Amino acid sequence: METATVTLILAPMEGLVDPQMRKLLTAIGGIDRCVTEFIRVNDQTLPAKMLHRLAPELHNQGRTASGVPVSIQLLGSNPETLSEAALLAVELGAPAIDLNFGCPSKTVNKNKGGSVLLKEPDIIHKVVKAVRESVPSHIPVTAKMRLGYEDKSLALENAHAIESAGANEVCVHARTKLEGYRRPAHWEWIARIREAVKIKVIANGDICSLEDYRKCRSVSGCDDVMIGRGLIAWPDLALVIASHNSATAYSPMTWDQLFPILQVFYEEVRKRLPAKHSPGRLKQWLVFLKQHYPEAQELFDQIRSMADPDLIQAVLSPPPMKKAG
Structure with a gap:
């Protein structure tokens, strides 16, 4: 029987896979670990309230409501402040620390964070070593x-810099910064890295279906994968993969089964975000979901021009039951 760890990645999806999304996706099942959106660490001490805001799971021993552990991802280039932030996160309950050397954002790279550090392996080594220690x-x-x-x-x-600095594992997004998210992902390069280091290597990039997953494992040689966009478009893809690995029967979620989850998502988003932002969060998810569910396209078209949160809520809410008699 094959085994796999499906880790929900957030780094390239800032503002999309937030605590609400992690809560809902892990409740569906099949996900073994999550990673938070990156938390910027500059030259100043990171306040605990920021960690709690971006990772409220810290109030639950670093786990989602369904018990899935959530790694705290830090981004920056200052070894001292990153190590301080990492220790604070652990003291607050973080089960693991993840360091972001992959974000392609121009703003992030301009401020010496994310993938721009891949030009300087010595800095990467210093950052990982400081955090590890x-x-x-x-x-x-x-x-x-x-x-x-x-x-x-x-x-x-x-x-090698990440490994020699003491990291337990490295996740490789199989593209360069300049390649962005353009297909294809170069899984063969993950294989080269896996053969060159002794720590665990996690494969990431363009895993949007069971077929993609199987091909990625075959090409990269990695047992473990990290999935981001694929899980947003297909919320129970992790369960599809898990059932394949365990050779058990599973029927993928239908739109009728997913729709109540959408309703819950929108209700929670309305509680946490300013009213003007909540419609956009729902539309954003529907853009991904329509890749897999035609009904998501229909719903998106229905609410596309709506900006009033209450109107959208009315569309999502079922009509009241008529009383008998």
């Missing part, structure tokens, strides 16, 4: 990297 040895320290910035010439060197 700051947190207790039983707390996993992981890293997320791309294959490079402009090209892949430093891919192996960066992976």
